Amino acid sequence: MPNSILIKGGSIHGATAQDVLMEDGLITKIAPSLEGQFDSVIEAQGHVLLPGFVDLHTHLREPGRENSETIATGSLAAARGGYVAVSAMANTLPVADTAAIVEQVSAIGKKVGLVDVFPVGAVTKGLEGHELADLGSMAHSQAHVRMFSDDGNCVSDPLLMRRALEYVKQFNGVIAQHAQDPRLTEDSQMNEGAIASTLGLKGWPAVAEESIIARDILLANMVGSKLHICHVTTKGGVEIIRWAKAQGMKVTAEVTPHHLLLTDESAQSYDPIYKVNPPLRTQEDVLALRAALVDGTIDIVGTDHAPHPVESKECEWQNAAFGMVGLETAFPILFTTLISTGLMSWDRAAQVMSQNPAAIAGYASHGQKIEVGAPAHITVVDPKGVLVVDRAQLASKSKNTPFHGMEFQGTVVATVFNGRLTHKVGN
Amino acid sequence: MxxxxxxxxxxxxxxxxxxxxxxxxxxxxxxxxxxxxxxxxxxxxxxxxxxxxxxxxxxxxxxxxxxxxxxxxxxxxxxxxxxxxxxxxxxxxxxxxxxxxxxxxxxxxxxxxxxxxxxxxxxxxxxxxxxxxxPSQALLDAYTIRKHLRGGKGDLTGLHIAIVGDILHSRVARSNVLLLNKLGASVTLVAPPTLLPHQVEAWPVKVSYNFNAVLPTVDAVIMLRIQQERMSDLYFPSQREYSTLFGIDAERLAMTKQGSILMHPGPMNRGLEISAEAADSPQSVVVEQVxxxxxxxxxxxxxxxxxxxxxxxx
CATH class of the missing domain: 3.40.50.1370 (Aspartate/ornithine carbamoyltransferase)
Structure with missing residues (x-):
């Protein structure tokens, strides 16, 4: 089906305004002014064009937890947030630890068709941390899984982690580690520090994260495999990764939007909307994470979009579920905290939101430069746009956002996925 | 309010x-x-x-x-x-x-x-x-202290209170630290380091690991109940060692100032954090606390x- 979209007057990565024409899934013309008849025209004067966003950390909950999110509702939330690709984490019911499950998730994603849904395979059977999952079968399946993670759980057994890193080398896979020493975090509720001590909530020490980061960087470099650190939250973790990269060691790292903005002070309300794994840390950590994302120590923004039904949050803190939704607020938070303040360039924003995640996970059609011949995945953002978050307006099936009522600058006005408009403000 | x-x-x-x-x-x-x-x-x-x-x-x-x-x-x-x-x-x-x-x-x-x-x-x-x-436990503790040591009037300025035991898991300790400070008393927490909250230095208290050194200067000692399961959670090696280092008995009670009082929010573990002799001594105000x-x-x-x-x- 022929389809043409013209984005008029937008600025690629903040450069001089151009018109960008996309036909049949590809970018076909870029010029100062293009005229003609097109199926859709997006007026983008004053707006910025970025390569379509890619999320490496998305909980879509299907199969098994469709009361929280489905691949369809999660895909719509992703499109609204400017995403053209998401990585569906493996902690579903059943766990995505076999070819059958990842193929099912991939197939449903294709049928929904709003974003590319790349399943993440479990590292261990049932996420239990005892035996390797069917890594090869998942890699060679129709879903072509390349990223593996027990996210939600840490692959804490050092020997098992070593074996997983070694094994995925045969298909150029990457292990995405949820760095959390389980013994140091039994029943932990929030960042261990002065606030947890006052609130009487069991502390979650930074070292529980940092010790696993350090161990796994050493393991990955010993066996020559690819390691990605999910959701780094501490200044100490940042410093370990910075040190490793300075030694020439290979590792990639991710930060979530919420860890770029919120701190453990929010727990003072005892409102579990702020309860998340890993926990919100201190302002010092927030500033270290922002600096690391700018200077390249941290490679990407990953949402850790974690939908939960109302009843999982409408309770006592210690009985509440960990997690918050994030797809629809990721870019506004990045813009407000880093881009609008001049700390991050548009080129760097394109890297952390699209190019780097695509490269880490090997999503070949994604993260390409906006140029003629490239796949038509483009996110249009309005630097002057203002978002007042209203949880009722979220496309996600779950409304567990900690940002309700908060105002952000920088909005996603349109998303083009494979040459099709999947989101446009006003629609 | x-x-x-x-x-x-x-x-x-x-x-x-x-x-x-x-x-x-x-x-x-x-x-x-x-x-x-x-x-x-x-x-x-x-x-x-x-x-x-x-x-x-x-x-x-x-x-x-x-x-x-x-x-x-x-x-x-x-x-x-x-x-x-x-x-x-x-x-x-x-x-x-x-x-x-x-x-x-x-x-x-x-x-x-x-x-x-x-x-x-x-x-x-x-x-x-x-x-x-x-909070109500802290208020009744302050009431008890004021009655015995300040004639039931005014605040607690100048008094030194020791709170001893499992501070980490104690809601009584948290409320007491806040209230005793508000009322002008100085507070020393006495506990093994494993049973003190992380970053306790942010609290308006002194901390000591040496119960004997603290005893001669205090006007009131608040003993906290020690939960049996803390030992299996590796907080201390044995009940015996805990009692020896952080329990109160007649000997330790004798080290306190004349007129000082011994308190416990209950229920007590006699023989663990408090000996029967101490619990039933004239200095003990445990029953009056109730x-x-x-x-x-x-x-x-x-x-x-x-x-x-x-x-x-x-």
Whole structure:
């Protein structure tokens, strides 16, 4: 089906305004002014064009937890947030630890068709941390899984982690580690520090994260495999990764939007909307994470979009579920905290939101430069746009956002996925 | 002032008002008719989602002496044990017309969740939430200290109080640290490092690992109950070692100043953190603490429920 979209007057990565024409899934013309008849025209004067966003950390909950999110509702939330690709984490019911499950998730994603849904395979059977999952079968399946993670759980057994890193080398896979020493975090509720001590909530020490980061960087470099650190939250973790990269060691790292903005002070309300794994840390950590994302120590923004039904949050803190939704607020938070303040360039924003995640996970059609011949995945953002978050307006099936009522600058006005408009403000 | 969730909810002046009011309530309790009509027609719910004997009966006695209708809602055999959520319990209490809910709960912050006002709008009194706070216990401790060491008047300026034991898991310690400081006393926490909260240096206290060194300077010692399961959680090597280093016995009691008092919020583990000899010594005011608890809770109910008519109805 022929389809043409013209984005008029937008600025690629903040450069001089151009018109960008996309036909049949590809970018076909870029010029100062293009005229003609097109199926859709997006007026983008004053707006910025970025390569379509890619999320490496998305909980879509299907199969098994469709009361929280489905691949369809999660895909719509992703499109609204400017995403053209998401990585569906493996902690579903059943766990995505076999070819059958990842193929099912991939197939449903294709049928929904709003974003590319790349399943993440479990590292261990049932996420239990005892035996390797069917890594090869998942890699060679129709879903072509390349990223593996027990996210939600840490692959804490050092020997098992070593074996997983070694094994995925045969298909150029990457292990995405949820760095959390389980013994140091039994029943932990929030960042261990002065606030947890006052609130009487069991502390979650930074070292529980940092010790696993350090161990796994050493393991990955010993066996020559690819390691990605999910959701780094501490200044100490940042410093370990910075040190490793300075030694020439290979590792990639991710930060979530919420860890770029919120701190453990929010727990003072005892409102579990702020309860998340890993926990919100201190302002010092927030500033270290922002600096690391700018200077390249941290490679990407990953949402850790974690939908939960109302009843999982409408309770006592210690009985509440960990997690918050994030797809629809990721870019506004990045813009407000880093881009609008001049700390991050548009080129760097394109890297952390699209190019780097695509490269880490090997999503070949994604993260390409906006140029003629490239796949038509483009996110249009309005630097002057203002978002007042209203949880009722979220496309996600779950409304567990900690940002309700908060105002952000920088909005996603349109998303083009494979040459099709999947989101446009006003629609 | 609608709720009592934390000692942070009251200022020094109001804390002293509570202590003064408790003294008046004590006089009532000593009189021939132990009852006041103050809360007649008010419904007070004792919501105890965690086992408790003395706090529950203390609040119950206090509410009854003020002529309130008291409903006891305890974990065992109630809808809470059947998995009912705090929200549904709160909405049930609201529907029953509870004017105040006294809540004891194993989750830190449970009282705050009730008091946010979305599920029910009565007054919430925190009777101990997880390892967070236990404000009425701190108030009765301050009352007891003031009665013995300050003649029942004024604040506690110049007094030195030691709180000894499992500070990390103690809601009594958290409330006591806040209140004793507010009232001008200085506080030393005595515990093994494993049973002190992370970044305790941010608290307005001194910390000591040496009980013997602290004893000669203190006016009151508050011993905390040590839970049996702490040993299996690796907090200390053995009960014997804990008793030796951090327990109080007659020998240690003899090291304190003349006139100093020994306190314990109960229930005591005789032979673990406190020896029978110490517990039953003339310096021990443990039994009196229980009696003072009723007076303090009468004062709290009086000041928070009778004293804030409009906010309760709001």
């Amino acid at each position: 609608k709720h009592l969730l934390s000692i942070n909810d009251i200022d020094k002046e109001f804390a002293l008002t509570i202590l003064d009011t408790a003294a008046e309530m004590a006089r009532v309790s000593e009189g021939p008719v132990k009852k006041l009509p103050t809360l007649r027609g008010k419904t007070v719910v004792n919501l105890f989602a965690e086992d408790s004997t003395r706090t529950r009966i203390s609040f119950e006695a206090a509410a009854k002496r003020l002529s309130a209708d008291v409903i006891n809602f305890t974990a065992k055999g109630s809808s809470i044990s059947k998995g009912e959520s705090l929200k549904d319990t709160a909405q049930t209490l609201q529907a029953l017309g509870a004017d105040a809910v006294i809540i004891r709960h194993p989750a830190s912050g449970a009282a705050h969740r009730l008091a946010q006002g979305k599920w029910m709008n009565g007054t919430v009194i925190n009777a101990g939430d997880g390892t967070h706070e236990h 009696a003072n608890g009723v007076s303090i809770r009468m004062a709290i109910l009086y000041l928070f429920i009778a004293g804030s008519q409009e906010s309760v109805n709001a």
